[in-house]
Amino acid sequence: MATSTSSDSGPESEAASRKPVVELDSATVRFCGDSGDGMQLAGSQLTSTSALVGNDVATFPDFPAEIRAPRGTKAGVSGFQVHFASTDIFTPGDQVDALVAMNPAALATNLGDLVPGGVLVVNTDSFDEKDLKKAGYDRNPVEDGSLDGYKMFTAEMTKLTRKAVDGLGLSVKEADRCKNFFAMGLVFWLYDRPLDPTQRYIDAKFGKRPAVAEANHRALKAGYHYGETTEALPSQYMVPKARLEPGTYRNVMGNTALAWGLIAAAKLSGCELFYGSYPITPASDILHELSKHKNFGVRTFQAEDEIAAVSSAIGASFAGAMGVTASSGPGIALKGEAIGLAVMTELPMLIINVQRGGPSTGLPTKTEQADLMQAIFGRNGECPLPILAASSPADCFDVAQEAWRIAVKFMVPVFVLTDGYIANGSEPWRVPDPQSLAKIEVRHPQARDNGEPFLPYERDDNFSRPWAIPGTPGLMHRIGGLEKQNGTGNVSYDPDNHQQMVELRQQKVSNVANDIPLQEVEGPSSGKLLVLSWGGTYGACRTAVQTVQKTNPSVAHAHLRYMNPFPRNLGELLKAYERVLIPELNMGQLDLLIRAKYLIEPERLNKVRGKPFTVGELVHKIEQIL
Amino acid sequence: MSTETPLPVLTAADFASDQEVRWCPGCGDYSILAQMKKILPTLGIPREQTVFISGIGCSSRFPYYMNAYGIHSIHGRAPAVATGLKVANPELFVWVITGDGDALSIGGNHLIHAIRRNLDINIVLFNNQIYGLTKGQYSPTSPLGKVTKSTPMGAVDNPIHPLSVAIGCEATFVARSIDVNIKHLGMVLSRAAEHRGTAFVEVYQNCNVFNDGAFEYATNRETKADSILELEHGKPLIFGKNGSKGIRLNGMNPEVVELGKGITEDDLLFHDEKATEPSLAYLLSRMRHPEFPEPIGIFRAVDRPRYDDQLDQQIAEARQRRGEGDLQKLFAAGETWTVE
Ligand code: SF4
Numbered sequence: 004m005a006t007s008t009s010s011d012s013g014p015e016s017e018a019a020s021r022k023p024v025v026e027l028d029s030a031t032v033r034f035c036g037d038s039g040d041g042m043q044l045a046g047s048q049l050t051s052t053s054a055l056v057g058n059d060v061a062t063f064p065d066f067p068a069e070i071r072a073p074r075g076t077k078a079g080v081s082g083f084q085v086h087f088a089s090t091d092i093f094t095p096g097d098q099v100d101a102l103v104a105m106n107p108a109a110l111a112t113n114l115g116d117l118v119p120g121g122v123l124v125v126n127t128d129s130f131d132e133k134d135l136k137k138a139g140y141d142r143n144p145v146e147d148g149s150l151d152g153y154k155m156f157t158a159e160m161t162k163l164t165r166k167a168v169d170g171l172g173l174s175v176k177e178a179d180r181c182k183n184f185f186a187m188g189l190v191f192w193l194y195d196r197p198l199d200p201t202q203r204y205i206d207a208k209f210g211k212r213p214a215v216a217e218a219n220h221r222a223l224k225a226g227y228h229y230g231e232t233t234e235a236l237p238s239q240y241m242v243p244k245a246r247l248e249p250g251t252y253r254n255v256m257g258n259t260a261l262a263w264g265l266i267a268a269a270k271l272s273g274c275e276l277f278y279g280s281y282p283i284t285p286a287s288d289i290l291h292e293l294s295k296h297k298n299f300g301v302r303t304f305q306a307e308d309e310i311a312a313v314s315s316a317i318g319a320s321f322a323g324a325m326g327v328t329a330s331s332g333p334g335i336a337l338k339g340e341a342i343g344l345a346v347m348t349e350l351p352m353l354i355i356n357v358q359r360g361g362p363s364t365g366l367p368t369k370t371e372q373a374d375l376m377q378a379i380f381g382r383n384g385e386c387p388l389p390i391l392a393a394s395s396p397a398d399c400f401d402v403a404q405e406a407w408r409i410a411v412k413f414m415v416p417v418f419v420l421t422d423g424y425i426a427n428g429s430e431p432w433r434v435p436d437p438q439s440l441a442k443i444e445v446r447h448p449q450a451r452d453n454g455e456p457f458l459p460y461e462r463d464d465n466f467s468r469p470w471a472i473p474g475t476p477g478l479m480h481r482i483g484g485l486e487k488q489n490g491t492g493n494v495s496y497d498p499d500n501h502q503q504m505v506e507l508r509q510q511k512v513s514n515v516a517n518d519i520p521l522q523e524v525e526g527p528s529s530g531k532l533l534v535l536s537w538g539g540t541y542g543a544c545r546t547a548v549q550t551v552q553k554t555n556p557s558v559a560h561a562h563l564r565y566m567n568p569f570p571r572n573l574g575e576l577l578k579a580y581e582r583v584l585i586p587e588l589n590m591g592q593l594d595l596l597i598r599a600k601y602l603i604e605p606e607r608l609n610k611v612r613g614k615p616f617t618v619g620e621l622v623h624k625i626e627q628i629l
Numbered sequence: 630m631s632t633e634t635p636l637p638v639l640t641a642a643d644f645a646s647d648q649e650v651r652w653c654p655g656c657g658d659y660s661i662l663a664q665m666k667k668i669l670p671t672l673g674i675p676r677e678q679t680v681f682i683s684g685i686g687c688s689s690r691f692p693y694y695m696n697a698y699g700i701h702s703i704h705g706r707a708p709a710v711a712t713g714l715k716v717a718n719p720e721l722f723v724w725v726i727t728g729d730g731d732a733l734s735i736g737g738n739h740l741i742h743a744i745r746r747n748l749d750i751n752i753v754l755f756n757n758q759i760y761g762l763t764k765g766q767y768s769p770t771s772p773l774g775k776v777t778k779s780t781p782m783g784a785v786d787n788p789i790h791p792l793s794v795a796i797g798c799e800a801t802f803v804a805r806s807i808d809v810n811i812k813h814l815g816m817v818l819s820r821a822a823e824h825r826g827t828a829f830v831e832v833y834q835n836c837n838v839f840n841d842g843a844f845e846y847a848t849n850r851e852t853k854a855d856s857i858l859e860l861e862h863g864k865p866l867i868f869g870k871n872g873s874k875g876i877r878l879n880g881m882n883p884e885v886v887e888l889g890k891g892i893t894e895d896d897l898l899f900h901d902e903k904a905t906e907p908s909l910a911y912l913l914s915r916m917r918h919p920e921f922p923e924p925i926g927i928f929r930a931v932d933r934p935r936y937d938d939q940l941d942q943q944i945a946e947a948r949q950r951r952g953e954g955d956l957q958k959l960f961a962a963g964e965t966w967t968v969e
Contacts, residue, residue: 046793055966099849202963253965267956277717297947299954302940304714307742311709314702314739318682318713321700322721326713434965436957450677456647473698473714475723477675481646481692483701484685493648 024239029088031096032190035113036105037074038067038081041183042404046083048187052200053087054254054431060087062429063095068367074138077108086379089243093542097617103186107138123153128161156235160185167225168218175344181222183357188226195241257425262292266299269325272443277319279304279312279328284367285423286329286357309337320350325473329355332374343382344448349468351410360424360541360613369613372538373589378418378568385505387512390567391420393542396425397432408443413511414467424615425539451477459492466511513568522570526552526559529579532628536586537563537593540616547621555629574601582606582628586621641666644814646696657834660695665814672822679722682711684736686728688755688760705736708743715748719937723750728762732790744798744827746936746945751821751828754791759840794916795829796907802828803910803928808835819928826935846918848875856918860926865897870924883912904929
């Protein structure tokens with residue numbers, strides 16, 4: 004596969020052509036260092052640059068919960084993994100082909116993921132006795148031969164960066180802060196990436212501080228030239244463009260895509276978006292993104308707590324707005340009672356859970372899928388509501404709109420589940436033409452002055468009640484958490500009425516199944532094994548099944564978006580396979596629901612390590628079953 | 630609303646819903662409901678613009694009895710629900726109806742934040758110093774030593790004073806009235822309604838079933854003149870039968886003085902509801918029976934920017950600067966690339 008070509012994108016292309024270029028289908032690179040080393044920035048620059056040159060990309064940022072853990076410790080290591088390819092990819096990659104380690108702690112915690120013979124870039128300046136000790140090394144691994152199995156490339160990044168920015172009047176601390184750009188420059192050379200997107204980024208970000216901007220420019224180029232001119236690395240790699248569907252693309256993170264999906268849903272339904280939220284990892288970025296877009300009429304409200312956040316969204320929905328609240332598991336727990344109120348008052352609203360490792364405070368920055376049961380059952384009384392789960396960063400955009408469509412059609416709060424992995428991960432997204440997005444129909448009953456009583460709990464064909472909004476003459480009515488008489492909406496303790504209302508609220512949610520697509524399958528429509536997955540594990544499951552399908556065509560994959568109600572063909576579909584495997588980043592929550600509902604006994608693969616599935620472990624499990 | 634057709638003239642009866650009122654006979658809530666129905670038609674705000682939000686407790690049944698829009702929400706959360714409602718539609722005329730347990734115990738956090746944001750809403754706290762709906766436990770405003778079902782040997786926690794809390798949260802309008810002082814109550818509710826910003830009103834409300842006579846000192850014909858001080862803006866603090874007593878400042882502290890014997894009105898403390906600094910209002914909120922007469926009326930009424938207005942302004946400004954939101958532009962912002 005190796006071909007030689009010359010680079011025309013880097014600076015001084017004649018120089019670049021001196022070393023051979025090896026062509027690859029894909030590459031996975033991880034930057035890791037102290038949480039203050041700017042690794043997230045390095046990773047995101049490599050991501051957007053790779054996307055811009057036409058690769059398919061998938062990313063996995065991984066950072067500690069502490070904002071500034073003690074320098075040089077393993078607890079403070081922050082990493083960002085980027086997978087870029089000339090083919091369709093769905094995961095950030097199981098193992099890394101190149102690892103950039105800015106200090107010994109980063110090396111110690113990440114080396115296990117580097118493929119044998121992989122490229123290892125090390126900042127030797129931080130491998131002093133003190134930092135080695137903090138990372139648990141007795142001897143310097145760079146010097147003791149223990150890393151001989153890798154293509155190691157050492158650079159005194161700190162010193163070289165200081166030298167590059169010399170004369171700009173920066174303090175040592177400021178100069179050292181540029182070394183992530185040196186590391187980026189090096190990696191950009193290694194993978195034949197152009198520098199100009201990052202150069203534009205530097206100008207935009209640091210334009211107001213010319214000395215800092217210039218220093219970052221210099222560090223970036225210094226890293227690039229260092230790769231080019233030193234002898235340590237004999238070759239460069241290149242990953243050609245992917246064959247993506249024609250269109251305009253951009254890179255999106257899940258939380259951004261979700262925020263944009265909400266904005267789009269509001270526009271498409273003619274409602275104003277109200278977003279009530281309390282800061283929590285990993286959902287806060289939705290609040291940050293939405294608060295930037297006030298020109299869309301978006302009203303963001305940073306509430307005093309999670310309960311106020313959801314309660315304010317209920318008030319906003321009552322007023323006729325698109326009421327939305329978001330949080331992560333612990334915050335959702337606090338919102339439980341108010342979600343019950345939204346179910347009882349039959350108001351349309353969205354509750355978004357960007358899931359993280361639990362229980363309790365758990366693993367705030369790590370991913371998990373363990374809040375499915377919380378979404379389904381986590382309230383008092385019989386309190387059903389529809390639940391949708393997004394499968395990838397870009398899918399968050401579509402799911403937000405679909406959730407709002409269901410909420411207004413069925414007059415019901417809808418849960419949206421995403422997770423830390425897709426919220427912070429990113430992928431290329433084909434930018435849709437806004438004209439092509441489906442309108443969302445909203446009906447508000449009109450003013451009346453004929454003196455006829457208004458019935459706030461009168462039902463339409465879907466059993467939905469009318470969404471009459473304050474300000475409309477003649478439709479004054481009261482709603483609340485006490486059981487309501489069907490039709491009139493008056494408080495009622497009547498046994499028959501309560502039975503009927505509980506059944507109606509359930510039926511309304513069950514009816515959603517008639518309004519959503521049938522479950523699709525990738526692969527044969529019957530066979531030996533169906534892999535049934537949901538939420539953010541889509542990429543890994545899809546890649547794993549595709550891998551196995553190359554040798555065993557009787558494996559299929561179904562990925563659920565609708566967690567409640569399930570698509571109406573799901574039971575039938577499950578029975579078409581000899582076995583069903585449900586891989587989940589929890590202890591078997593979907594598995595329990597499937598067993599209870601369809602009386603089958605699926606195989607399970609459960610992992611709660613705060614990390615997504617690797618393709619390898621899924622393939623291994625599938626092959627074990629077959 | 631059309632400017633040509635004059636607003637229909639409404640009466641108290643127009644604000645009554647068709648629901649049977651279910652408070653205990655003799656409950657102070659009836660009087661507050663009656664005064665509310667009486668003052669609303671005088672404000673010229675249509676019923677459909679009016680929304681009552683409540684939490685949980687006896688007082689929180691209030692919205693059901695009003696022919697307006699309403700939510701009987703969950704315990705303590707009414708200020709939060711009202712905030713979302715008002716932010717989503719700043720045109721609405723929003724009332725929060727709450728009680729001492731609802732507002733100051735389970736909902737304390739929402740109350741203080743609603744007040745500091747100064748949204749243009751009115752919060753009426755029915756203070757009966759007891760949990761009525763759950764049948765008689767002590768509340769956060771019950772006095773020390775109060776014997777109730779849950780405190781058979783007397784309450785050992787200090788009570789909280791609603792108006793002191795509100796002033797501590799930078800409230801722009803703070804007032805107090807009494808359920809049976811119907812004229813005064815009507816006046817206070819009207820003033821609250823007219824105030825632009827969060828109006829916080831405490832109403833002494835008798836729970837004749839579980840805490841009868843809690844405010845006897847303030848309502849009894851014999852004692853009320855000495856126990857109550859009616860605040861009037863710009864006037865000296867005078868109380869007692871025939872206005873014979875007053876409040877004077879002695880250093881930082883108020884003291885009760887007899888008028889005459891060399892003490893004239895000019896020596897007394899003068900009320901200033903518009904004082905920029907809330908110190909005077911706070912001092913008044915600390916005056917407790919029996920050491921002092923308890924002030925009723927408007928403690929504080931000042932103007933300060935409102936959350937809902939400011940958010941609206943930001944939205945208008947964003948639209949003016951960047952144009953009405955355009956999805957195409959949003960999606961295309963930043964780096965994009967094209968695949969042929
Ligand atoms: S229990 Fe007390 S507050 Fe509640 S309705 Fe009866 S008298 Fe009124």
